Amino acid sequence: MHAKLPTPALPRRAVMVGACGVCAAALSACSSYGSGGSAAPAAPAPAPTGAPGAASSGGGAALTSTTDVPVGGGTIFADRQVVVTQPTAGEFKAFSSTCTHEGCTVSQVSDGTINCPCHGSRFSVTDGSVVRGPAQSPLPAKNIQVEGNSIVLA
Incomplete structure (x- = not known):
């Protein structure tokens, strides 16, 4: 046993x-x-050199010149958390540069979309709507004003 x-x-x-x-x-x-x-991926560089008000941190300061935002494209200002687009000549829009999927900073504007490098979300330069996921919510709009040839974050 x-x-x-x-x-x-x-x-x-x-x-x-x-x-x-x-x-x-x-x-x-x-x-x-x-x-x-x-x-x-690392966030993109701040505003292009020579952009008016690029060093300012408060609202109301000029972000850039209208000539620095390409028609059908846009410019990202990571330090101000905004992307400014020009869907058609003379029409300027602004959106948050923070992707609504996981909070990454968008890194590129090309072919009519604002692109996030983290998971591939793409947003329309016209209205910030989702063109391709995984994001399900649009980029929130930001208020801007065009004053002469300056674009000002309101």
């Missing part, structure tokens, strides 16, 4: 707490990608 040796058992609570810790660590690693963590 063989004697059965007792085996130590882990309490159920210890197993559950350990499993939750593993899940939390995995989710934390995933969520840092689009929220400014080191895995996300």
